[in-house]
Amino acid sequence: MQVPALSHVSVMLEEAVDGWFTRADGVYVDGTFGRGGHSRALLQRLSPHGRLIAFDKDPAAIAAATSESATRVSDPRFAIFHASFRDMRERLAEAGVSQVDGILLDLGVSSPQIDDPQRGFSFRFDGPLDMRMDPTRGESAADFLARADQRQIAQVVKDYGEERFALPIAKALVARRESGNPVRTTGELSEVVARAVKTREPGQNPATRTFQALRIFVNAELEELEQTLSDTVDLLAPGGHLAVISFHSLEDRIVKTFIARESKAEYDRRAPFAEPRPTRLVSLGRIRPSQAEVEANPRSRSAILRVAERKPAGEQPA
Numbered sequence: 001m002q003v004p005a006l007s008h009v010s011v012m013l014e015e016a017v018d019g020w021f022t023r024a025d026g027v028y029v030d031g032t033f034g035r036g037g038h039s040r041a042l043l044q045r046l047s048p049h050g051r052l053i054a055f056d057k058d059p060a061a062i063a064a065a066t067s068e069s070a071t072r073v074s075d076p077r078f079a080i081f082h083a084s085f086r087d088m089r090e091r092l093a094e095a096g097v098s099q100v101d102g103i104l105l106d107l108g109v110s111s112p113q114i115d116d117p118q119r120g121f122s123f124r125f126d127g128p129l130d131m132r133m134d135p136t137r138g139e140s141a142a143d144f145l146a147r148a149d150q151r152q153i154a155q156v157v158k159d160y161g162e163e164r165f166a167l168p169i170a171k172a173l174v175a176r177r178e179s180g181n182p183v184r185t186t187g188e189l190s191e192v193v194a195r196a197v198k199t200r201e202p203g204q205n206p207a208t209r210t211f212q213a214l215r216i217f218v219n220a221e222l223e224e225l226e227q228t229l230s231d232t233v234d235l236l237a238p239g240g241h242l243a244v245i246s247f248h249s250l251e252d253r254i255v256k257t258f259i260a261r262e263s264k265a266e267y268d269r270r271a272p273f274a275e276p277r278p279t280r281l282v283s284l285g286r287i288r289p290s291q292a293e294v295e296a297n298p299r300s301r302s303a304i305l306r307v308a309e310r311k312p313a314g315e316q317p318a
């Protein structure tokens with residue numbers, strides 16, 4: 001099966017919904033609605049009393065869910081906010097929700113975002129170098145490259161792209177800007193990067209790491225994830241589930257470290273005989289997509305799903 005242009009094939013659909021869902025009457029959060037594949041599958045499992053509240057930063061995702069079209073979710077149990085999942089705690093409080101039974105974060109970008117040349121996410125199409133998930137706010141990748149100094153650009157490319165040639169790439173971008181010709185398009189960025197990257201990784205475009213780095217930076221992806229994880233645990237009712245799908249090692253490391261920290265007893269070194277800080281989560285494990293899924297949808301190949309369960313408040317570690 002080929003992924004059709006401008007549609008999104010949900011990654012690990014069944015596995016993620018199995019991890020996210022706990023009870024049919026529950027209240028659920030989809031922090032990354034996208035085109036709603038996971039949301040629709042969850043709604044099928046909910047009773048008439050269940051609720052699902054979704055978030056997405058991208059106005060196009062909100063339009064897909066709400067405008068009069070085939071993708072609209074017309075279900076009285078469903079509501080959606082145009083907001084970052086970082087704001088879920090406040091937005092849920094405004095909606096009168098203080099506890100939920102499951103939270104899903106399917107991180108990163110959707111296929112409609114990558115496949116739309118006007119969004120500037122991909123080196124596969126030439127278009128304006130934007131990369132914002134929410135184009136109504138913040139700074140585009142081109143604007144960042146137009147103002148940042150060489151050190152800042154190199155840092156972003158190195159830290160978020162794990163790119164060995166971060167410095168030569170940054171030098172080349174700044175030299176081009178200083179010659180009065182700053183990069184404004186995905187094609188121009190790909191060209192500059194391809195010249196600066198001296199070794200080739202088989203099957204990978206030389207601009208892959210730089211595009212990933214700029215996207216993560218422009219959307220503050222790692223900061224927002226770190227800021228949100230702790231809130232999700234506060235929001236979960238005992239027995240509630242957190243399910244997170246990540247697509248690269250930087251994201252997965254944050255999720256893995258967070259779940260490990262929340263599932264291990266923490267002793268206060270200054271008060272060694274005191275009770276440890278109560279653990280809040282139990283890890284329910286990690287799942288990778290099946291071979292068949294990766295063949296059908298190559299975008300799933302790097303996905304890792306982690307699921308954890310909220311423990312009752314105050315329960316001490318075993």
Ligand SMILES: C[S@@+](CC[C@H](N)C(=O)[O-])C[C@H]1O[C@@H](n2cnc3c(N)ncnc32)[C@H](O)[C@@H]1O
Nearest residue numbers: 010032034035036037038056057058084085106
């Ligand atoms: C991988 S897609 C989700 C696909 C979705 N699960 C589906 O089945 O259609 C990720 C989506 O999350 C959104 N997103 C990424 N980071 C976000 C954040 N911090 N807050 C809200 N939405 C975010 C993106 O705009 C994108 O639409």
